[in-house]
Amino acid sequence: CRRCGGANSWVPHKLPVDLDLRLPKEVMKQPDLKTHTKMLRQYGFNLNLSNHIPLLRKVPDLRNAACKARQWPLPEQMPKASVIIIFYNEPLSTLLRNVIGVLNRSPPELLGEVLLIDDHSTLPEVRNHLGKHLGRLNERLPPGKVRLVRRDVHDGIVGARNRGVKEAIYPIVVILDSHAEVTHGWLEPLVGRIHEDRTRVVVPNIVPINIETMTIEGGNTWPPLRGSFNWRLSFTILLADAELDLVEPTVDKKCSAIKTPVMPGGLFAMDREYFLHLGEYDPEIQYYGAEHVEMSFRVWMCGGTMEIAPCSHIGHIYREFD
Numbered sequence: 524c525r526r527c528g529g530a531n532s533w534v535p536h537k538l539p540v541d542l543d544l545r546l547p548k549e550v551m552k553q554p555d556l557k558t559h560t561k562m563l564r565q566y567g568f569n570l571n572l573s574n575h576i577p578l579l580r581k582v583p584d585l586r587n588a589a590c591k592a593r594q595w596p597l598p599e600q601m602p603k604a605s606v607i608i609i610f611y612n613e614p615l616s617t618l619l620r621n622v623i624g625v626l627n628r629s630p631p632e633l634l635g636e637v638l639l640i641d642d643h644s645t646l647p648e649v650r651n652h653l654g655k656h657l658g659r660l661n662e663r664l665p666p667g668k669v670r671l672v673r674r675d676v677h678d679g680i681v682g683a684r685n686r687g688v689k690e691a692i693y694p695i696v697v698i699l700d701s702h703a704e705v706t707h708g709w710l711e712p713l714v715g716r717i718h719e720d721r722t723r724v725v726v727p728n729i730v731p732i733n734i735e736t737m738t739i740e741g742g743n744t745w746p747p748l749r750g751s752f753n754w755r756l757s758f759t760i761l762l763a764d765a766e767l768d769l770v771e772p773t774v775d776k777k778c779s780a781i782k783t784p785v786m787p788g789g790l791f792a793m794d795r796e797y798f799l800h801l802g803e804y805d806p807e808i809q810y811y812g813a814e815h816v817e818m819s820f821r822v823w824m825c826g827g828t829m830e831i832a833p834c835s836h837i838g839h840i841y842r843e844f845d
Contacts, residue, residue, distance in 0.1 A: 530692050533603070534665045535631035541579045542623055542660050544616055550648050566614065567842025568702075568734035573616040576737055578623040582838070584707040585730065585742030589775035590834035591708070595715040603635035604714055604792070605691035609683045610639065610701035612646040617702045617840065619656060622669060625699075629710045635693030637669045640686055643677035667692075680788070681804040681814050688798050696798060700789040702840040704732060704739065712832040713792040716780055721794040722827040726750070726786045727835035739838035747833050749783040756816045758787050763831075770830060780830040786822075788815030790837055801825055 551574060555565040562570055584591075595601075606625050610618055618639075625637055639657075644650060657671055672690055674683060688696050695714050699705075713725045728748070730741035749763040763769075763781045771779040801821045808814045822829055 530603075530635070532666065533635060536626065536634070536664050536668055538627060538631065539579065540623060540626040540660075540663060541577075542619060542656065542663075544574065544578055544619065545656070546574060546615065546648070546652065550652070563734075564844060567844045568617075568732075568840050569737060570614055570616070572735075572737055573614065573620075576616070576620070578616070578620045579627060580620070582624070582628075582704065582706050582739055583742070585728075585739070585836040586708050586834055587743045587777050589778040590712075593712075593774065593778045593834060595711040596718065598630040598632035598711070601633060601711075601714050601718045602694035604629075604633060604695040604697050604710065605636050605638055605693040605795070606634065606697045606699060607638045607640060607684070607687035607691060608699045608701055608703075609642060609680055609687060610644065610649075611642040611677065611683075612644045612649060613701040614646075615648055615653060615656060618649075618653070619660075621699065621701060621703055621705075622660070624705045626664075626669075628705050628707055633710055633714060634668075636667060636691075638687055638690055639669070639671045640683045640690070641671065641673040642680070642683040643674045679809045681808045682806060685803045685806065688795060688803065691795055694795055695792060696795045697792040698790060699837070700839060702732075702842065703790060704838040706739065706836045706838065709835045709837055712780075712835040716830065716832060717792060717794055720828075721797050722822075722825075724786055724791055724793045724822055724827060724829045725780070725835075726783065726791045726829065726831050727837045728831060728833050729787065729790055729839050730836055732838040732840045734840060734843055742836060745777065747781050747831065749781050749831055750785045750787060750829075751783075752785050752816055756813055758785060758815055778834050780832055783829050783831050785819040786815055786829050788818075790839065797827065801827075
């Protein structure tokens with residue numbers, strides 16, 4: 524049993540975990556990076572700057588006082604998580620900064636593995652240099668802590684996420700976009716709520732990473748935000764009701780989970796077996812869009828709930844293509 528064998532051989536990794544980015548001249552000086560306009564048209568953010576920022580960098584702690592004071596079960600008392608990062612042609616600086624952030628800002632006792640699912644990338648930077656970087660990284664980690672799975676087809680995030688969940692070894696699956704970056708205390712609120720009820724789907728508070736400066740912005744919005752959708756079935760953000768939408772009456776309201784009728788597609792956590800019980804994502808949904816609303820409807824119909832964890836903050840690059 525691959526899953527059982529991998530779980531039984533698990534050991535925590537030691538902190539800190541760092542890695543230097545080694546990109547050849549043809550990547551650093553590629554034509555698409557020669558002008559700011561070309562760079563934004565191709566990548567949607569300041570890749571030149573990203574390529575010069577350390578993979579392990581200081582990020583702000585966006586938790587409010589109530590979140591910092593909240594006590595969760597000890598990490599060794601909660602189920603371990605498989606963090607699944609789906610990517611397609613993601614530049615190495617943002618992809619690996621995501622991985623390094625997860626390794627360093629997650630309790631080692633709670634992080635089962637980081638699973639990278641390559642949706643058949645064609646970018647030479649990824650095809651030629653990712654494996655070398657992961658090889659150096661894995662020399663510093665227990666076996667199996669970071670795994671790479673390369674798909675032989677490119678049919679979008681639905682197929683890639685379904686593959687990632689099937690590959691995952693540990694009870695909780697956490698889905699992250701490739702151009703994300705976790706902050707302090709991000710994982711415990713997600714796993715803690717699912718540990719109490721396996722039918723909960725928990726979404727972090729998603730904050731923007733500035734596409735020009737690459738800094739993580741935002742954080743302590745009050746009233747908090749929750750998801751919604753319009754008649755086009757597009758995900759939208761609304762202010763939550765600071766009283767009616769809170770679901771934990773026994774804790775400080777500024778660290779209470781918030782009910783939401785729909786979840787975003789790119790960042791969420793749920794019980795692996797519950798995801799499979801719901802039938803996974805519909806494999807006929809290809810490329811991008813609608814899969815998050817469709818999964819939200821499944822959760823509704825099968826007795827589950829969705830909620831925002833205001834104490835879990837994850838930065839996300841909202842790419843702006845010219």
